[in-house]
Amino acid sequence: MTLPLLEATGLTRHYLMRRGLFGRPVEVRAVNGVSLALERGRTLGLVGESGCGKSTTGRLVLGLERPDAGGVAFEGQPMPPPGTPAWRALRARMQMVFQDPLGALDRRMSIGAQIAEPLEIHRIGDRPERVAQLLRDVGLRPDQAGRYPHELSGGQRQRAVLARALATEPALLVCDEPISALDVSIQAQVMNLLVELQARLSTAILFVSHDLRAVRQVSHRVAVMYLGRIVEEGEPDAVLHDPAHPYAQALVSAIPHPGRRQRRVLLQGDPPNPADRPSGCAFHPRCPAALPLCAQEDPVLKPRPGDGRRVACHVAQGDLPARKAA
Numbered sequence: 216m217t218l219p220l221l222e223a224t225g226l227t228r229h230y231l232m233r234r235g236l237f238g239r240p241v242e243v244r245a246v247n248g249v250s251l252a253l254e255r256g257r258t259l260g261l262v263g264e265s266g267c268g269k270s271t272t273g274r275l276v277l278g279l280e281r282p283d284a285g286g287v288a289f290e291g292q293p294m295p296p297p298g299t300p301a302w303r304a305l306r307a308r309m310q311m312v313f314q315d316p317l318g319a320l321d322r323r324m325s326i327g328a329q330i331a332e333p334l335e336i337h338r339i340g341d342r343p344e345r346v347a348q349l350l351r352d353v354g355l356r357p358d359q360a361g362r363y364p365h366e367l368s369g370g371q372r373q374r375a376v377l378a379r380a381l382a383t384e385p386a387l388l389v390c391d392e393p394i395s396a397l398d399v400s401i402q403a404q405v406m407n408l409l410v411e412l413q414a415r416l417s418t419a420i421l422f423v424s425h426d427l428r429a430v431r432q433v434s435h436r437v438a439v440m441y442l443g444r445i446v447e448e449g450e451p452d453a454v455l456h457d458p459a460h461p462y463a464q465a466l467v468s469a470i471p472h473p474g475r476r477q478r479r480v481l482l483q484g485d486p487p488n489p490a491d492r493p494s495g496c497a498f499h500p501r502c503p504a505a506l507p508l509c510a511q512e513d514p515v516l517k518p519r520p521g522d523g524r525r526v527a528c529h530v531a532q533g534d535l536p537a538r539k540a541a
């Protein structure tokens with residue numbers, strides 16, 4: 216078996232938050248034992264509601280934050296401690312693309328200068344020619360190098376951000392909601408560009424999004440997160456067409472399919488709160504299929520025999536006969 220480019224094991228990150236000036240600190244369990252693997256040239260889509268821990272997982276994967284527990288291996292080697300020369304060398308091979316291209320770019324610098332910056336930092340020569348090539352790679356013109364961010368459209372700015380991220384020829388891109396700030400008409404262009412660049416450069420992509428359609432379009436595997444955990448992981452056709460976890464079923468049922476009759480799974484109960492994680496399976500208070508066991512025992516994410524996906528659910532794993540919780 217070939218080694219995955221990236222392997223994260225048991226990533227955990229909790230924050231202490233104080234409510235109000237004199238409030239007692241509460242523990243926000245943002246990421247709670249996330250394990251995932253990503254191969255070269257492949258895309259893993261990470262989906263789930265706002266606040267489920269997707270962005271924190273992306274930052275942990277890149278070493279932008281230290282995990283409280285767990286770790287990341289890149290090409291089979293544990294990630295060096297942040298800030299060390301070994302970490303900086305590795306960071307050049309991993310880049311992040313954020314949601315808001317205007318926020319990611321420096322308004323006072325031309326985009327050519329911003330694309331050249333990582334080339335300077337990592338001492339990559341022949342900069343003007345390389346900048347021109349990177350602009351061409353992302354569908355911009357070399358003569359746009361002198362433009363400032365405000366002189367470009369939203370889609371062009373995200374292309375410029377991608378050009379800068381690709382300057383060091385990264386093996387891994389973490390794209391955090393890369394299209395959600397763009398007009399719908401531009402979203403498809405940027406998605407197509409990502410797919411095309413990946414085919415050409417064999418970049419692995421961790422694609423963080425709440426947009427299931429976008430995730431289906433680009434991903435080779437999909438992981439669904441709920442309250443800091445992956446609850447289901449597998450091929451997009453399985454997870455997004457025939458989800459096994461009741462939470463994934465509810466998420467998928469909310470995607471509109473024009474012209475098709477749909478049964479929407481409406482979730483009951485309070486929205487998830489990472490500062491107040493229910494015992495047992497964190498989803499059980501809202502789960503239409505919960506069993507008594509679900510309130511007591513946290514299900515482990517494990518392969519489901521025969522269908523190549525991992526699911527963390529007592530019911531989907533067939534741990535007990537389906538009897539409703541009292």
Ligand SMILES: Nc1ncnc2c1ncn2[C@@H]1O[C@H](COP(=O)(O)OP(=O)(O)OP(=O)(O)O)[C@@H](O)[C@H]1O
Pocket residue numbers: 230231232243244245263264265266267268269270271272425489
């Ligand atoms: N630096 C921080 N300090 C305190 N709490 C944080 C911090 N970063 C994230 N959180 C909390 O951790 C939880 C997970 O946040 P995260 O941004 O990873 O979720 P997300 O799934 O990416 O959500 P969104 O799609 O809204 O960005 C949230 O409750 C968030 O408020």
